[in-house]
Amino acid sequence: MLAEVEAMDAALLAWFQDSGRDLPWRRTRDPYAILVSEVMLQQTQVERVMPRYSRWLQRWPTVDALAAASPAEVIVEWQGLGYNRRALALHRAAAKVAEHGWPADLTVLPGVGPYTAAAIRNFAFEEDVLPRDVNVERVERRTRHSFAAASAQALMDLGATICLARVPRCATCPLHAACPSYGTREEPVRKQSRFEGSFRQRRAAVLRLVVGGPRVSAELDEDAVCSLARDGLVVIDDGLVRLPA
Numbered sequence: 001m002l003a004e005v006e007a008m009d010a011a012l013l014a015w016f017q018d019s020g021r022d023l024p025w026r027r028t029r030d031p032y033a034i035l036v037s038e039v040m041l042q043q044t045q046v047e048r049v050m051p052r053y054s055r056w057l058q059r060w061p062t063v064d065a066l067a068a069a070s071p072a073e074v075i076v077e078w079q080g081l082g083y084n085r086r087a088l089a090l091h092r093a094a095a096k097v098a099e100h101g102w103p104a105d106l107t108v109l110p111g112v113g114p115y116t117a118a119a120i121r122n123f124a125f126e127e128d129v130l131p132r133d134v135n136v137e138r139v140e141r142r143t144r145h146s147f148a149a150a151s152a153q154a155l156m157d158l159g160a161t162i163c164l165a166r167v168p169r170c171a172t173c174p175l176h177a178a179c180p181s182y183g184t185r186e187e188p189v190r191k192q193s194r195f196e197g198s199f200r201q202r203r204a205a206v207l208r209l210v211v212g213g214p215r216v217s218a219e220l221d222e223d224a225v226c227s228l229a230r231d232g233l234v235v236i237d238d239g240l241v242r243l244p245a
């Protein structure tokens with residue numbers, strides 16, 4: 001039984017050696033850089049994140065540098081990545097780490113849930129913990145196999161490129177010979193809500209205007225302004241809507 005377990009992990013890692021994606025955040029053990037990548041990758045495609053990740057680290061190469069930035073600077077730099085609350089959470093997390101160091105329980109940091117905490121523990125601190133995103137969970141569910149923490153990056157790539165939810169590419173999968181779910185298709189665990197015509201789009205449109213400079217509140221979408229203000233993305237001052245200082 002142990003030999004079968006090790007063989008499946010070995011087959012996956014051998015595939016990853018030849019076919020794994022070359023992603024910039026895989027070339028570092030810096031917990032700050034990995035935190036940046038993980039927050040950016042929440043609900044944003046890898047292709048969109050890659051250039052923005054590099055630009056972010058050029059501007060703020062350390063956790064102390066980001067902590068010293070203003071919320072307004074962070075919001076402006078984040079534009080185009082979507083879900084702007086992530087930018088403020090990342091900024092607040094950097095401030096906490098800059099003041100107190102990396103906590104033993106990473107989930108106390110703003111914007112860091114169990115998955116992100118596990119990713120940092122594995123990829124930065126080399127702890128024996130497997131971060132399970134939807135791709136990793138899908139591969140483990142289909143193979144009925146619990147993989148080692150060392151297989152994390154390989155599992156993510158397999159789930160993102162081969163073991164797809166609706167149209168899996170089983171014939172090219174390195175695990176197909178031992179997979180009991182060969183050829184199985186399933187609906188994605190969660191579908192992202194439509195952006196076009198949504199309230200998210202209205203919020204994004206208002207924030208883009210305010211990024212360009214303070215705007216008269218009465219000229220903007222009132223509901224969107226109030227929602228952005230609740231999230232700390234804008235402030236309303238004497239009838240003007242502006243970014244937080």
